[in-house]
Amino acid sequence: MGELRGFMFPRSSTGHSSLVPAPPWHYSGEMLTIEYRTEPERVSELLAPPLEPARDDPGAVAVIFAEWQSCSDTLEELVDPLRAQYRECFVVVRCTYCDETYSRCVYIWVDTDFAMVRGHHQGYPKKLGEIALTRPVTIGRAGPRLEPGGRFGASCSAYGRRLIEARFTITGPAQDAGFVNASPMLHHRYFPAIESDGSDSLHELVTMQGYDGAVADQFTGEAEIRLSDSPVEELTRLAPHEMIAGYWRRVATSWNGGTTLERGGRP
Amino acid sequence: MGELRGFMFPRSSTGHSSLVPAPPWHYSGEMLTIEYRTEPERVSELLAPPLEPARDDPGAVAVIFAEWQSCSDTLEELVDPLRAQYRECFVVVRCTYCDETYSRCVYIWVDTDFAMVRGHHQGYPKKLGEIALTRPVTIGRAGPRLEPGGRFGASCSAYGRRLIEARFTITGPAQDAGFVNASPMLHHRYFPAIESDGSDSLHELVTMQGYDGAVADQFTGEAEIRLSDSPVEELTRLAPHEMIAGYWRRVATSWNGGTTLERGGRP
Amino acid sequence: MGELRGFMFPRSSTGHSSLVPAPPWHYSGEMLTIEYRTEPERVSELLAPPLEPARDDPGAVAVIFAEWQSCSDTLEELVDPLRAQYRECFVVVRCTYCDETYSRCVYIWVDTDFAMVRGHHQGYPKKLGEIALTRPVTIGRAGPRLEPGGRFGASCSAYGRRLIEARFTITGPAQDAGFVNASPMLHHRYFPAIESDGSDSLHELVTMQGYDGAVADQFTGEAEIRLSDSPVEELTRLAPHEMIAGYWRRVATSWNGGTTLERGGRP
């Protein structure tokens, strides 16, 4: 009989089996952000009190594709890259809470189990999907250069259906990657009670930010996006009415925990 | 601004995006159970108070491979079978709690996201894996018959590594599928606090059972099993010292919630 | 220096690495066949001389979903089921050659490499896809019974896009599985010259049939099918104008080679 160890389940006497290693976690990757406006009501219907719509530009949406390497403090995942590499696609809106503006991920797909459950820990409502994002190259014809005219594509599929397709063409350098995904994240972490009676066992409002962030090679450009239907998705409710812009950049960050703002929700 | 609906995340105004539909859930499948004995200390090290080792045969382990169809009460998943079919492999031990014997799943792999997170709801510590289990046939040479001499194989891999391989040969009919996975399940549901400080936000001891269970075509036989190492698994700690038996059967069950026994754990 | 062995590439001194073991190959599985009529010109445009359209019902098409176990004469794949199990979806039309009617597979997707290249050997133009087909069950609620009212679904996706979706409801027993896929197969085996100048190094017209065939549990019923577009597919050219019927059955067969009818084609 012993104590069980491990940051995440399954917990064991050694802790080696944990699906997610203990933080801090480090990330380096490439990210394509596409910003557009939808009907503000379609964003606000995804926000329940105490969250409120953002005051300015409440219909703004960002769809983001990212290709990552990530690792724990041991860095051991980096030399067993099946455990380090993953891709994700996520949809971000903004909201107001206690007079502050936050970014909030409303839908997200990822392609490994460790990234999926690690995201659940952070409040990201991750599902599995098949994601692809064009990579820039420096030699040859099989990829865009990081310069005006460079063209990128991206897609996200789940259960054998294309959910999101995007294209992006660089027009010039950029100072940031837009405003929708630029605030601290405000997420819910919820988990229904095993009684399955409509109540939640876990229902928290949390916020978080990375640290030691770095960006490089930032570009902006023209973007297109197409959202499609599925019996288990509702992306077309967030259909774009007006494109804002696209952004590509390299991103790095580390993460070592967030802050619980409120507890309790569905009784 | 609205109320958010959905049994599981992501929650939305309609609830259609929920990764897992609301229970009840119905299951029909085929299951291979292999029972053996390992060192009792290797089982007890996976049990923390208030759980205690089973009094009789405390080193008994069951490794189970299953191929399922499952659906919600609408049955709609059954005609979009990518959303209904999955395979899993899991390791079960027994324990004692309040003088009662329970079955407990200590490791488990599954191959879809809906089954993974649905299992998390039930307290199964599911990871993703690649699982295969021989299917019996009634015609042709490419499969065993459900009769003495019928030979089955099974495997479970994750991150490109074979974790478990098993073989089973039918010797005759059976009345059950052994004793290790035959009690109500006693699981923990835990989720670390976003502060990532070693405390848990969710830490529950739960129990559950299916209803409307049915079994058919039950057989017993001789079994072999091989457990292998991985940097993120510790299956070889549960190495078999003595085989008990193998069992194959068709199984059906429904599930509509469990019972929380205790709350609280790591502060 | 030695002789290289192996039925298929890669060939080696032992032959163990061959992607496909030497025939005979044995198959046992479940098959859903959906027959419909499209514009006859859409079928005939897929037939080049010396093939001609079938004289009767030249617009008939069958779309078939199958879930297989297969093995070589050693049967060893059956106990390592990742090497035995696969699913496929294929489109069959009929044609006339030397006054005889043949079945001909014009498009096909499969989900393992051994089945893909084994199919290339037989003249099937196989690509990879993600295929699913509802399985019948005998207990529980999570699957249809093999009786009137039993409902099945099926899908085929590739590159994250749904190409084919089908539904089938049993109305009663059947004596066969339709007529489109019921004749000997007439396939081309072609492979371009490495000069990549438009000529073929391999260009054969072949025919083949299985042996030791068996069928069981044959049913007919009502079927629906939906074919979708993709940048690298052209299934919507074969859009259904009139449904014929659907069929479900268990099938077993063995295969040990075919017959070359003609050699030569694109110079």
Added chain:
Amino acid sequence: MGELRGFMFPRSSTGHSSLVPAPPWHYSGEMLTIEYRTEPERVSELLAPPLEPARDDPGAVAVIFAEWQSCSDTLEELVDPLRAQYRECFVVVRCTYCDETYSRCVYIWVDTDFAMVRGHHQGYPKKLGEIALTRPVTIGRAGPRLEPGGRFGASCSAYGRRLIEARFTITGPAQDAGFVNASPMLHHRYFPAIESDGSDSLHELVTMQGYDGAVADQFTGEAEIRLSDSPVEELTRLAPHEMIAGYWRRVATSWNGGTTLERGGRP
């Protein structure tokens, strides 16, 4: 009735369905090459007349991991990146033919169907596998820098078994990527007769080279490699006896056909 078009099967009236678009094909990627020596007899047993072992260093082997983007002359695949990106792992030895030294790929795994069959066209004996290769980064902690001390890992798995694991640490800049994969390729293209009687319908000795090649960011370093067993592989016959070195670089090339040197083989 029409002419059938398409570089590769399936051929159709439009040619749009061809699994592989017509050449030229363009490639840009990152490549890790690990060179070592095995017993020369293990290499020569993979060479049949008229091929002979290389005269100098006949036991030299290169294991190469690559992550590619590739496209046809339309470049359209680059904006639908599921159709452009793939990874591969391959084993190269050297041989002598007509007094010239050639490189020859004896085993190879790749993770998409288009790259698999495109490789078959070029004489690569491709199977499917799951391949991963650490990517260098320029910011953050989750990846090596392209400088001395940068550490990379790589793996290749198939059928749920790890076949190859490698590690590489940069020690300094390099002028090339070794000598084993540096000559023109000498491949066989073979395909058994459908009669499956041991004869081949296609049996060609071919050679090929890319054009418009470019390299960048070349580094050398220390390498380790581990080859493992599988029922359908024989990599441990090529076990390393002495490591030579490792190399990392960016590579670009284009390909537009090769040359048939000899025809005929197994009757």
